Amino acid sequence: MIVRSGRSWFWRAVFLAPTLALFAMYFVYPLGFVFVISTLEWNGITAPAFVGVQNYLDNFQARQFQFALRNNFVWVAALAVGKISLAALVAMILARQPFAWRLLRTVYFLPIVISQVAIAMMWRAIYNAEYGIINQALERMGAMHLTRNWLGEIATAFPAILTQEVFYIGYFMIIILAYTMTIPESYYDAAQLDGANVLQQERYITLPMIKPILITTMTLATAFALRHFEGTFLLTDGGPAFRTTVLGLQLYKMTAALDYGHANATGGTLVLIGLALITVIRTTFGRRDAASDSAQ
Amino acid sequence: MSDIAGAKLTFGVASGRTLKWLVLGFFLVFTFVPLLWLVLSSFKTNLELTTRPFALPEVWQFQNYVTAFRIAGLFGLFRNSIIISFASTAITVLVTSMAAFVFAREKFPFSNVLLSLILAGVLIPIIGLMAPYFRLINALGLYDTRMALILTYTGINLPISTYLMHGYMRSIPGELEEAAVIDGATFLQRFTKVVFPLSKSGLVTAGTFVFLFGWNEFIYALLLTSRQQVRTVQFGIRHFVHQFFTDYTAMFAAIVVTIVPSIIVYILFHERIVKGLTSGALKG
Numbered sequence: 001m002i003v004r005s006g007r008s009w010f011w012r013a014v015f016l017a018p019t020l021a022l023f024a025m026y027f028v029y030p031l032g033f034v035f036v037i038s039t040l041e042w043n044g045i046t047a048p049a050f051v052g053v054q055n056y057l058d059n060f061q062a063r064q065f066q067f068a069l070r071n072n073f074v075w076v077a078a079l080a081v082g083k084i085s086l087a088a089l090v091a092m093i094l095a096r097q098p099f100a101w102r103l104l105r106t107v108y109f110l111p112i113v114i115s116q117v118a119i120a121m122m123w124r125a126i127y128n129a130e131y132g133i134i135n136q137a138l139e140r141m142g143a144m145h146l147t148r149n150w151l152g153e154i155a156t157a158f159p160a161i162l163t164q165e166v167f168y169i170g171y172f173m174i175i176i177l178a179y180t181m182t183i184p185e186s187y188y189d190a191a192q193l194d195g196a197n198v199l200q201q202e203r204y205i206t207l208p209m210i211k212p213i214l215i216t217t218m219t220l221a222t223a224f225a226l227r228h229f230e231g232t233f234l235l236t237d238g239g240p241a242f243r244t245t246v247l248g249l250q251l252y253k254m255t256a257a258l259d260y261g262h263a264n265a266t267g268g269t270l271v272l273i274g275l276a277l278i279t280v281i282r283t284t285f286g287r288r289d290a291a292s293d294s295a296q
Numbered sequence: 297m298s299d300i301a302g303a304k305l306t307f308g309v310a311s312g313r314t315l316k317w318l319v320l321g322f323f324l325v326f327t328f329v330p331l332l333w334l335v336l337s338s339f340k341t342n343l344e345l346t347t348r349p350f351a352l353p354e355v356w357q358f359q360n361y362v363t364a365f366r367i368a369g370l371f372g373l374f375r376n377s378i379i380i381s382f383a384s385t386a387i388t389v390l391v392t393s394m395a396a397f398v399f400a401r402e403k404f405p406f407s408n409v410l411l412s413l414i415l416a417g418v419l420i421p422i423i424g425l426m427a428p429y430f431r432l433i434n435a436l437g438l439y440d441t442r443m444a445l446i447l448t449y450t451g452i453n454l455p456i457s458t459y460l461m462h463g464y465m466r467s468i469p470g471e472l473e474e475a476a477v478i479d480g481a482t483f484l485q486r487f488t489k490v491v492f493p494l495s496k497s498g499l500v501t502a503g504t505f506v507f508l509f510g511w512n513e514f515i516y517a518l519l520l521t522s523r524q525q526v527r528t529v530q531f532g533i534r535h536f537v538h539q540f541f542t543d544y545t546a547m548f549a550a551i552v553v554t555i556v557p558s559i560i561v562y563i564l565f566h567e568r569i570v571k572g573l574t575s576g577a578l579k580g
Contacts, residue, residue: 011483012398019395019414019454026451027417030428037427044431090323093316104320106566111327113562113569115512117530118555122334131544133333136349167326171573178574198312219419226421230514234534248423248515255427255519263427270424278419 034271038264045258055265064242065266068250071158075225075246076277078162080218087172088214092202094173095180105177109170116230123164124235127151151236158244161235165228172217179213180206215285222277226270338548345545357545364550367539369524373532373554380442380528381510384449388457388506389499391450396461397487401473411462417455426519433520444520445528449510457502460572464498465491501572504565511558529554 038055042048059065090108094101111119126133127150135147150160183206191201229248232238238245247270254263337345338360339353348354364370399411429448438444472494473486481489517531533554540547562569 008402008483012402012404015394015398015487018391019458020410022391022451023414023417023454025432026425026429026448026454027420030425030432031420033428033431034425089319093319098316098320104324105570107327108323109566109570110559110562111331113508113512113558114555115514115530115533115558117512117514117533118551121533121536121551122330125334125337125544125548126330131345131349133330133349136346140350167323169323170327174570175573178570223419223421227423229423248426251423251426252515252519255430260427260431267424267427270421274419274421274424 031271034264034267037260038268040261042260043258044260048261051261055261056269059262059265059269064238064245065247065250067242068238068245068247069269071245072226072228072247072273074158074162075228076222078166079221079225080281083166083169084172084214084218084221086167087169087217088176088210090169090173091176091180091210092206094177095183095206096198105174109174111168112170117234119164119168120231120234123160123231124151127160127235152240154240154243157236157240161231161244164235165231172221175217176210176213180210183209211285215281218281218285219278222281223274226274226277334548335552337545338552340545342543342545360546360549361553363543363546364553367543367546368532368536368550370529370532370550370553372525373527373529374557376442376526377511377529380445380449381507383442383446384453384510385503385507387446388450388453389461389503392454392457392502393461393465393492393495393499394487396458396465397491399458399462400465401470401486401491411458415455415459418459422452423515426515429516430519438520440521440523440526442526445510445513445517448516448520449506449513452516453506453509457506460502460505461495461498464495464501468494497568500565501568504561504568505572508558508561508569511561 037048039050039052040048041051041055060069094105125131129135129147129149129152132150134150138144138147148156150156187205187209188201191205196204227248228246229252232244232246232249233252236244238249247266251263251266251270254260254266336353337349339356339358340348341354341357344351344354395414399407433439433444433448436444436447438447468491473481473490476486476490512530513528514530514534517528518534521527521531533551536547536550540550
């Protein structure tokens with residue numbers, strides 16, 4: 001478009017070059033590196049040896065890796081299903097503009113701008129067995145038998161870490177809310193005239209209308225779940241007995257130990273799981289979307 | 297009959313309203329109470345922390361904050377975080393606004409493919425690339441320097457920033473540029489005199505995202521730096537547990553101090569943050 005100015009090829013190249021160079025450095029080369037190195041036995045110093053898929057097999061047979069894999073799938077379910085459902089529920093309530101809805105929207109989002117590190121440190125204190133607020137509250141309510149070392153026991157450690165993340169819904173809630181508020185008011189007015197109550201309106205108007213944004217946020221939540229690191233690293237460091245570990249944490253430990261082969265096999269697994277899950281989400285919901293459209 | 301139906305309806309509406317406020321109230325409590333406890337505890341003595349956990353501080357211990365600054369070396373941590381966050385923000389928005397300008401205004405072969413490729417970077421679980429980044433930074437001789445993090449944060453933020461800038465620039469009407477071209481403006485002047493100045497609020501949105509990312513980033517700070525002199529705030533927090541040992545309330549004070557800048561940025565720019573999140577969302 002616009003009028004061609006003489007040397008525009010040169011300037012286009014100049015303008016694109018820094019972004020393309022950095023993109024090659026931080027995305028293209030690393031992705032290639034991950035999959036190539038994942039087939040090698042290499043400590044970064046001595047000569048690498050080709051081992052094929054051996055690193056992947058080693059990983060899948062290691063107990064820590066199995067725990068990490070299982071936990072990452074739980075994280076995906078907790079965020080992509082649990083967190084998104086809660087975010088959608090609150091968005092649907094706020095979209096009807098109840099008292100102080102703008103203020104609530106602003107407040108719910110606040111924790112999102114605080115670093116996950118600070119949030120994790122805060123929860124570490126909340127869960128602390130001696131001075132943590134949870135045990136103190138239980139003690140004062142006379143429920144001494146319910147107090148425990150929340151992050152130290154196998155039964156409670158993983159749920160404790162999940163909890164401190166699942167209920168911070170602000171990020172997805174804001175995205176879903178903005179989308180919900182673009183639904184024309186007239187749809188609801190018409191439904192009201194037909195005698196549909198609030199729940200029916202939400203079920204038959206809002207939910208179908210916001211489906212595209214639910215798919216988008218579920219995709220994002222999946223990416224976040226696979227990327228989870230800070231909370232676990234600071235709250236339990238994967239313990240007790242690797243019950244809370246995740247792939248990101250295993251990857252960090254392998255990288256720090258200069259075990260490049262297994263580290264990159266883990267990284268490769270993460271990238272592949274990410275692509276697979278996102279494809280599954282898009283096709284499953286996308287198909288149902290198209291089907292319901294053609295049914296009308 | 298109609299009375300009963302009416303009563304039922306009123307009851308339904310009332311319980312629905314109660315449920316609605318229970319949900320909103322729960323999230324309000326979950327958002328606020330832990331933060332409030334952290335802030336109040338940061339003004340208490342360590343004894344009060346266990347003897348009077350739910351009360352206001354008997355005497356407000358501002359001393360905890362003095363201790364926090366001294367023990368955690370907060371000034372150094374802040375200096376590094378500010379340098380790294382501002383530098384990566386400036387470089388990212390400059391570099392990606394140039395690229396976004398070409399993508400939004402010029403048609404050339406494969407431009408759409410190239411743009412989609414860059415934007416797809418948003419979906420890569422970036423943590424999976426830890427090992428190559430570690431290798432890359434070492435190969436460049438940047439391990440344990442601020443430059444390592446400036447470069448890495450710029451790289452990681454390319455997709456989101458390009459996305460936001462491209463979206464913004466596409467919404468600027470082309471007429472202004474066409475008028476400028478008729479007046480003899482070159483390619484460079486179209487960018488520097490017309491599009492870049494008009495993109496100011498797009499720049500602020502993208503900049504806020506990149507800044508908050510840099511300020512809050514932890515994993516790559518952990519992986520790519522180690523010296524006290526180059527530590528960022530987030531990486532520094534990790535050491536609080538050892539540094540403060542049993543002085544919990546001073547540690548809480550230090551954590552509160554690290555949270556304050558994020559909250560200030562949020563108060564100043566929350567409109568832009570919301571707009572940035574939703575502008576993308578509305579396209580689905």
